[in-house]
Amino acid sequence: MEPISxxxxxxxxxxxxxVKRNAQRMIERFQKMGVQLRPHMKTHKTLECADIMTAESRRCIVVSTLAEASFYAEHGFDDILYAYCLPFDKVERCAALSEKLDLFQVLLDHPDALDQLKKRPLTNGRLWHVWLKLDCGNGRGECAENL
Structure with missing residues (x-):
């Protein structure tokens, strides 16, 4: 074996x-609490780690970019949360993923983002699935009370 250097x-x-032991501990802990674990893919960006973190279910993951979302979708992952405040120029790409996957979700932090989704209805009776980013007093998100 070659040295890491x-x-x-x-x-x-x-x-x-x-990695496997830590992931299994996390999965079991969340199961005991009755909470759905949704691991973030941004650090490792690998199928192997994603499989470990989802116990090979290939469901319930979080991504920060549409490139990541597309990558995981192309490799059989579903129930993907795009956890980056929706850029208006990315609505079409989000729509394509929403229409391809059983469940693709977007994060909204402002009423204007909701207006953008309303302008682009999904096909085949599908609905947008959204999470609201709320400001809990730390200045990191818009108050979504008007959504």
């Missing part, structure tokens, strides 16, 4: 046994 960087280097 010989790897080209950036490189994802993990102890697979520890």
């Amino acid at each position: 010989s790897l080209c960087t950036p490189a994802l280097v993990v102890d697979l046994d520890i």
Whole structure:
């Protein structure tokens, strides 16, 4: 085996046994609480880690970019939350994913974002699935009371 220092960087280097053990502990903890775990893919961006983090269900993941959403969708993942405040120029790409997957969800942080979705109804009777980003007093999101 070559030393880690010989790897080209950036490189994802993990102890697979520890990753699996930590993921399993997290999955079991959330199950005991009766809460759906929705792991974020932005750090590792790999199918292998995504499978470990979802117990190979390939469901209930969070992404930060539409490139990530498309990548996971193309590899059989579903129930994807795009957890980045909806850029208005990305509504068509979000619509395509919403129409392709059983469940694709977007994050809204402002009433204007909802207006953009209303202008682009989905086909075949599908509805947009949205999460609301609320400002809980820390200034990190719009108050969505007008949504």
